[in-house]
Amino acid sequence: MKAEMIMMSRKEPDRSEVIRLYVEGHIKQKEVARRIGASTRQVRNLVCKYRKHGVAGLVHGSRGKASNRKIREEIKQSALSLVRERYWDFGPTLAQEKLVEKHGFTMSVRNAEPVDDWRRPVASEGQEAAPGLPVLPAPATGG
Helix, strand or coil: CCCCCCCCCCCHHHHHHHHHHHHCCCCCHHHHHHHHCCCHHHHHHHHHHHHHHHHHHHCCCCCCCCCCCCCCHHHHHHHHHHHHHHCCCCCHHHHHHHHHHHHCCCCCCHHHCCHHHHCCCECCCCCCCCCCCCCECCCCCCC
16 A cells, blocks of 8 residues: 655644544544634534545645646736736836736736746846846946
8 A cells, every 4th residue: 555645734744643542532522612713613514524535635735736726827927928018117006907908817916926937027237138038238327
């Protein structure tokens, strides 16, 4: 029989130990609730999962799955390429507005915010820009 690897957060091993003590009859339900910072109802639910699935039952069910709100990579790349080509000098909010208005994207400003990814590089002495991107002149230093 192969041992299954279970990824746990920092809190989960402590939770499993306390719940194990409860299941074995060493501590009371209220003590478990106090130790793990949960209600007695949550403790009953956790104990049920522990009895049914073992330690794996205490791990959050969404662990290892992609978020339902995640933007598909091809859409993200399409938006970034449009911003790099046409809206490189816009801030995140204006760039997002243009993507929605002119190109039909439906993303929030926060998802349109990897500013470092889309801004044109600024030329500095001895450095070359990324291929295919125009270079802005280095800012003049007043002095």
